[in-house]
Amino acid sequence: MIQRKYADEEVDVVIVGAGAAGGVLAKELSEAGMSVVVLEAGPFRDPQKDFASDELSMKNLGWQDTRIVDGSDPLEMGHNNSGRGIGGGTVHFTAVFLRFHQADFKAKSMDGVGDDWPIDYTDLEPYYSRIEKEIAVSGPKHFPWGNYHGPYPYPEREPLSPNAYMFMNGCEKLGIRSSVAPLAILSAPFEGRPPCINRGFCNQGCMPDAKFSTLIVHIPKAIQAGAEVLADCMVTQVLMGKDGRAKGVTFVHDGITYEQKAKLVILSAFVVETPRLLLNSANAQFSNGLANRSGMVGKSIMVHSSQDVYAKFKEEIRLYKGTPVLATTQDFYRTNPNHDFVRGYTLHAHGARPVGFGSGLSKAQGGPIWGDRFREAMLDYNYYGRITLVGEVLPSEANRVTLSDEKDEYGLPRAKVSFSYGDNDRKLIDHAVGTMSSILEAAGGEVEFVIPDTAHMMGGCRMGKDPETSVVNSYGQTHDIPNLFICDASIFVTSGAGNPTNTVMSLALRTADYIKEKAKKLEWATAASV
Numbered sequence: 376m377i378q379r380k381y382a383d384e385e386v387d388v389v390i391v392g393a394g395a396a397g398g399v400l401a402k403e404l405s406e407a408g409m410s411v412v413v414l415e416a417g418p419f420r421d422p423q424k425d426f427a428s429d430e431l432s433m434k435n436l437g438w439q440d441t442r443i444v445d446g447s448d449p450l451e452m453g454h455n456n457s458g459r460g461i462g463g464g465t466v467h468f469t470a471v472f473l474r475f476h477q478a479d480f481k482a483k484s485m486d487g488v489g490d491d492w493p494i495d496y497t498d499l500e501p502y503y504s505r506i507e508k509e510i511a512v513s514g515p516k517h518f519p520w521g522n523y524h525g526p527y528p529y530p531e532r533e534p535l536s537p538n539a540y541m542f543m544n545g546c547e548k549l550g551i552r553s554s555v556a557p558l559a560i561l562s563a564p565f566e567g568r569p570p571c572i573n574r575g576f577c578n579q580g581c582m583p584d585a586k587f588s589t590l591i592v593h594i595p596k597a598i599q600a601g602a603e604v605l606a607d608c609m610v611t612q613v614l615m616g617k618d619g620r621a622k623g624v625t626f627v628h629d630g631i632t633y634e635q636k637a638k639l640v641i642l643s644a645f646v647v648e649t650p651r652l653l654l655n656s657a658n659a660q661f662s663n664g665l666a667n668r669s670g671m672v673g674k675s676i677m678v679h680s681s682q683d684v685y686a687k688f689k690e691e692i693r694l695y696k697g698t699p700v701l702a703t704t705q706d707f708y709r710t711n712p713n714h715d716f717v718r719g720y721t722l723h724a725h726g727a728r729p730v731g732f733g734s735g736l737s738k739a740q741g742g743p744i745w746g747d748r749f750r751e752a753m754l755d756y757n758y759y760g761r762i763t764l765v766g767e768v769l770p771s772e773a774n775r776v777t778l779s780d781e782k783d784e785y786g787l788p789r790a791k792v793s794f795s796y797g798d799n800d801r802k803l804i805d806h807a808v809g810t811m812s813s814i815l816e817a818a819g820g821e822v823e824f825v826i827p828d829t830a831h832m833m834g835g836c837r838m839g840k841d842p843e844t845s846v847v848n849s850y851g852q853t854h855d856i857p858n859l860f861i862c863d864a865s866i867f868v869t870s871g872a873g874n875p876t877n878t879v880m881s882l883a884l885r886t887a888d889y890i891k892e893k894a895k896k897l898e899w900a901t902a903a904s905v
């Protein structure tokens with residue numbers, strides 16, 4: 376039996392998932408004096424004991440359960456897309472910490488595609504600042520793009536990796552502006568944590584704690600404030616009362632099913648599991664799944680297109696050296712009338728470890744690299760440089776999470792994830808691959824491999840003002856069930872073209888403020904959609 380503080384009690388808040396958003400909510404709400412239980416499907420890891428400097432074994436940081444994938448561009452699930460365990464995806468993310476631009480919130484009105492968010496940049500601006508200060512984001516004194524130009528709370532990282540210098544050199548030769556990337560990785564000591572020493576194992580979990588994660592920052596503070604954080608607890612259902620309000624959740628730990636009653640239920644289980652949980656919690660009153668009056672639960676999931684381009688250089692680059700992403704450009708972020716597509720992309724100088732390099736080659740465009748050619752490339756690994764795309768992908772309702780006929784170990788239908796690129800997405804990718812190739816060549820490399828890939832899932836429970844076309848309001852409160860909130864990357868309306876976690880966490884802070892305000896006024900039971 377699992378030991379629980381609130382086994383027979385109704386707590387103020389139960390949070391499902393202890394990732395980027397769940398961690399922020401747990402800290403904020405428990406520090407505000409609420410009784411909080413966090414249920415996390417994966418383990419509670421200790422960085423010093425459980426993070427190995429080993430690419431293969433650390434793949435277990437990803438969500439490994441089988442998902443069915445289809446569509447013309449089926450997504451590779453697992454380590455590449457979602458985390459599992461306290462800290463969620465922040466444990467093995469690359470920690471590039473960008474803000475969205477004002478244009479990201481207004482794709483429909485500015486470019487006639489996708490949709491507008493019900494908020495804009497100014498609504499999130501104070502929350503971006505708070506999160507960046509809270510985790511001491513390091514970054515340049517002047518960041519050339521978007522609405523925020525720095526300075527960041529902590530100085531930019533240095534020294535840079537050879538790959539980052541190569542990238543900046545190539546950009547400079549072509550007249551493309553580049554900058555050191557803002558990172559949730561320390562450049563100087565902070566709260567007892569050491570600065571980064573460029574070991575380069577960010578995607579394997581950061582053993583010395585120089586990289587931020589909610590595992591090491593928010594969750595310990597939440598526990599200190601009284602939150603109960605239960606690991607290895609898979610939430611299987613949201614419990615509903617006859618009055619149409621959420622009552623709590625059921626979860627499974629070690630084969631035993633438990634219930635946690637709560638006044639407020641918040642789902643922070645990420646882009647696949649949040650819609651899956653809502654659909655799997657259907658009942659007589661909500662036969663289509665919870666909070667799904669609009670039919671939008673699971674629809675319009677997005678990724679970033681994330682092609683890698685590798686070029687071989689005469690001198691050594693050594694892609695394993697340093698933090699994977701240290702330099703970036705957003706010179707191609709905005710719609711350009713000379714392009715045959717709308718919206719845009721970010722490019723990162725991006726390191727790669729040998730296993731990542733090798734497995735990338737196995738899915739190279741034009742056919743997998745294998746046999747002698749593979750051996751030759753692996754032997755020359757030290758001479759390759761790499762640039763990676765973060766490209767905007769437009770929302771399409773056909774890209775969605777549904778329930779499959781197959782069941783998992785809990786007897787629940789597995790998620791089916793369908794994804795296909797649209798015409799605009801493909802044109803954007805082609806353009807970006809051309810730009811990446813030009814930068815690599817200008818830096819003296821010879822382009823050899825283009826690897827199709829995706830990153831950063833978003834969407835599936837989009838926010839909006841209209842309950843007929845969206846699942847939650849701008850605070851993550853579901854339109855249909857006032858005490859059921861969704862707060863994670865699933866509430867994104869569009870994908871933007873920058874790494875999303877700063878936006879996920881800032882939205883979580885905003886939701887926490889909203890809940891605290893409503894709780895103060897004892898209003899959350901009746902709060903109308905905003």
Ligand SMILES: Cc1cc2nc3c(=O)[nH]c(=O)nc-3n(C[C@H](O)[C@H](O)[C@H](O)COP(=O)(O)OP(=O)(O)OC[C@H]3O[C@@H](n4cnc5c(N)ncnc54)[C@H](O)[C@@H]3O)c2cc1C
Pocket residue numbers: 391392393394395396397414415416417454455456457458459460461462463464465467468469470471472473578608609610611643644645646648649652831862863864865874875876877879
């Ligand atoms: C390899 C990689 C690199 C990345 N690099 C970057 C980067 O450089 N910059 C950036 O901005 N973003 C990056 N990301 C994306 C980033 O990790 C996500 O945007 C972010 O973690 C999403 O936060 P979230 O709160 O929505 O979900 P998550 O952080 O994924 O948290 C969801 C949590 O819910 C838990 N959960 C799910 N279902 C259940 C259930 N039924 N019961 C209980 N618990 C459940 C999961 O185990 C998980 O811990 C990267 C992601 C990956 C995988």
